[in-house]
Amino acid sequence: MTDLTKLTLADALDGLKAKKFSSREITQEFIQTIEGSRVLNAYVVETPEKALEMADNADVRLAKGEGGKLEGAPLGVKDLYCTKGVRTTACSNILGEFTPTYESTVTQNLWDEGAVMLGKLNMDEFAMGSSNETSRFGPPINPWRRKGDNAGLTPGGSSGGSATAVSGDLCLAATASDTGGSIRQPAAFTGTVGIKPTYGRASRWGMVAFASSLDQAGPIAKTVEDSAILLDVMCSHDPKDSTSLQVDQPDWRADVSRGVKGMRIGIPKEYRMDGMSEEIDALWNQGIEWLKAAGAKIVDISLPHTKYALPAYYIVAPAEASSNLARYDGMRYGTRVDGNNLTQTYEATRANGFGREVQRRLMIGTYVLSSGYYDAYYLRAQKVRTKILNDFVNAFESCDAILTPTCPSPAFAFGEKSGDPVEMYLNDVFTVTTNLAGLPGISIPAGLSSDGLPLGLQVIGKALDESACFRVGGELERAAGFVARPEKWW
DSSP states (O other): OOOGGGSOHHHHHHHHHTTSSOHHHHHHHHHHHHHTTGGGOOEEEEOHHHHHHHHHHHHHHHHTTOOOTTTTOEEEEETTBOBTTBOOOTTOGGGTTOOOSSOOHHHHHHHHTTOEEEEEEOOSGGGOOSSSOSOTTOOOOOSOOOTTOOOOBOOOSSSHHHHHHHHTTSSSEEEEEESSSTTHHHHHHHTOEEEEOOTTSSOOTTBOOSOTTTOEEEEEESSHHHHHHHHHHHOOOOTTSTTOOOOOOOOHHHHTTSOOTTOEEEEEGGGSOTTOOHHHHHHHHHHHHHHHHTTOEEEEEOOGGGGGHHHHHHHHHHHHHHHHGGGOSSSSSSOOOOOSSHHHHHHHHHHHHSOHHHHHHHHHHHHHHSTTTIIIIIIHHHHHHHHHHHHHHHHTTTOSEEEEESOSSSOOBTTSSTTOHHHHHGGGTTTHHHHHHTOOEEEEEEEEOTTSOEEEEEEEEOTTOHHHHHHHHHHHHHHHTOOOOOOOOO
């Protein structure tokens, strides 16, 4: 029998429907694989009993010829999504052993369509990080290694556990979230596909908040088609989330095979930055040639305010975080460190509960919102954000989608950048613009570095035009023919 863990989500769903194997069989294989792969540290909670119960229920429905869009498919869930009866901590000490009594809208959508939960996946604490080194459970390890080197590499952040789990065949696909690139960068580092939809496509209700105007749910999967299948189920209008959009959902799965003939693809000159690796530049040029050959028209565009995107992001995101994370005070749930009075209790709880990176961002956020600095920093950053959005609006007058690299480098080793926060923040240089503008973006694995590590290309679409991302992404996937897999060392 084939190794069921190696299947794509699409093939697994077809096999389950055709009764080639049962949900219990594929779920058991994943449970065994997870148990044998704990060195990767992808899962922070494993739920084998729950998974087998869900699989058995799915098998009953499949036997009757019933079942939802994901019936019987074992998935992983980022530890940012509240899951009823299963510990949810956003990989922070401050949430302790918090076990929600409710289910996030996105995960409820998955279970309603018959998906099976294998467990909760590792992430940067409160999703703050680009390398997944800030997790209270330690970092997940990238299944990929450099040629001739055994150094542990980051799978990217903050959705590092999701990317490791998909790349290492520890689930068929996984939920993730993206505030400044946290889906797309890990996807690029692990040779997987990750899409951040338009802001408001997916509900944020029941997701642990980082920066409310930037956070968006999305999937990490093995193929573009798989990401379209999962995104379709994750997205829905939700009256419980005031930012959730009431819009139609196209058939994204069909878009993947539509091709790009007649499409105009924008190439922003501002993304050709100093210090960018030659390999990434060469891959970008290769991507342009692939799309040309497939009948797309290449258009040079300008996004003049790109250089201000990172500074604006690192003002807006911490400001929103300082407001959102003020609720963690040890009073109602999570960790509590008692002091001699209320103030001491607050201070000790937060000092012990939050890790260094979260503390750093909360201090930045509090500073830029403080009296006397609000106008100089936060208000200015919001004005820059508007200008970045207008850049995109103007650029999309002459093109239908934009092609850029996903990251300025391949995956790096633990500790290589964590000593310098600014160098770490620069990893998000190509991805933060889409969050600031609320646009959809997808990362496609398109080649390997000289060290044998995956490299990704990013496609940015207009607001609510995920279809363009899937069309271009599908074409790049076909042209690149990326089939490389990490050599198993774990």
